[in-house]
Amino acid sequence: MPLLEVKDLRVWFPVHGGLLRRKVGEIKAVDGVSFTIEPGQTVGLVGESGSGKTTVGRALLKLGPATSGEVYFEGRNILPLNERQFRPLRRQMQMIFQDPFGSLNPRLTCGSIIGEALTTHFKEMTATQRRARISDLLTQVGLKPEMASRYPHEFSGGQRQRIGIARALAVEPKFIVCDEAVSALDVSVQAQIVNLLMDLQEKLGIAYLFIAHDLAVVQHISDHVLVMHHGRIVESASSDAIYSRPQHEYTKTLLAAVPQLA
Numbered sequence: 001m002p003l004l005e006v007k008d009l010r011v012w013f014p015v016h017g018g019l020l021r022r023k024v025g026e027i028k029a030v031d032g033v034s035f036t037i038e039p040g041q042t043v044g045l046v047g048e049s050g051s052g053k054t055t056v057g058r059a060l061l062k063l064g065p066a067t068s069g070e071v072y073f074e075g076r077n078i079l080p081l082n083e084r085q086f087r088p089l090r091r092q093m094q095m096i097f098q099d100p101f102g103s104l105n106p107r108l109t110c111g112s113i114i115g116e117a118l119t120t121h122f123k124e125m126t127a128t129q130r131r132a133r134i135s136d137l138l139t140q141v142g143l144k145p146e147m148a149s150r151y152p153h154e155f156s157g158g159q160r161q162r163i164g165i166a167r168a169l170a171v172e173p174k175f176i177v178c179d180e181a182v183s184a185l186d187v188s189v190q191a192q193i194v195n196l197l198m199d200l201q202e203k204l205g206i207a208y209l210f211i212a213h214d215l216a217v218v219q220h221i222s223d224h225v226l227v228m229h230h231g232r233i234v235e236s237a238s239s240d241a242i243y244s245r246p247q248h249e250y251t252k253t254l255l256a257a258v259p260q261l262a
């Protein structure tokens with residue numbers, strides 16, 4: 001059984017206009033998207049800005065609206081579930097953002113940021129167990145346990161992204177949406193974070209939807225790649241095939257923009 005199966009997902013946003021702010025049309029941000037993700041697999045989602053990638057990622061985790069379609073997580077359609085019904089599943093589906101600084105509370109230490117996720121989802125955990133788990137998570141993402149007492153501004157961009165990853169891992173997810181998770185970082189730091197994500201996948205069996213506009217990064221991390229254009233998937237193929245035998249004109253245009261490595 002696939003971990004995640006998306007069937008004919010549509011997300012249309014109403015457009016209002018005129019003096020009375022009546023609905024005058026719709027932005028079809030996502031318009032009939034279908035794909036599957038197997039456990040422990042990475043699916044890359046590429047496309048230019050505005051193609052609908054983030055809207056897909058948010059809809060999958062019920063962080064954003066879905067107009068129609070089905071999203072099965074381990075065989076269960078999650079879109080009709082209300083908040084209470086979805087709560088036990090929320091822990092298993094996490095998101096890592098582009099701007100870790102924006103998504104980390106500047107007033108909390110890195111230990112408290114990770115600890116918050118633990119207290120929300122593991123209410124029975126004692127303070128001692130929590131501290132041990134925070135140390136363990138920091139080590140897993142390549143940071144030092146003693147860094148738990150530092151604040152987000154005391155870390156570099158790459159280290160902040162590691163904290164974001166530790167926070168996502170804290171609740172033991174099976175699936176993580178990585179939305180432009182390395183796009184804001186320097187190329188050498190990007191490679192370190194991508195390698196960390198791949199190591200964690202191997203160790204913990206997590207599946208990723210890896211959203212990016214940069215095809216080179218996506219190729220490195222993904223088993224399968226989806227190319228999105230104007231709300232639709234225009235090409236879906238294995239990572240190798242999409243680069244060696246791109247079928248769609250739009251994919252060829254995206255590939256032409258990738259700097260060639262000598």
Ligand SMILES: Nc1ncnc2c1ncn2[C@@H]1O[C@H](COP(=O)(O)OP(=O)(O)OP(=O)(O)O)[C@@H](O)[C@H]1O
Pocket residue numbers: 013027028029047048049050051052053054055056213
């Ligand atoms: N809440 C919203 N209300 C109205 N329109 C929206 C909303 N969210 C997104 N859109 C529109 O939906 C389309 C897709 O946006 P989306 O952010 O998913 O694209 P993207 O491929 O992730 O781009 P980027 O890489 O710039 O984030 C855009 O035209 C955007 O303006």
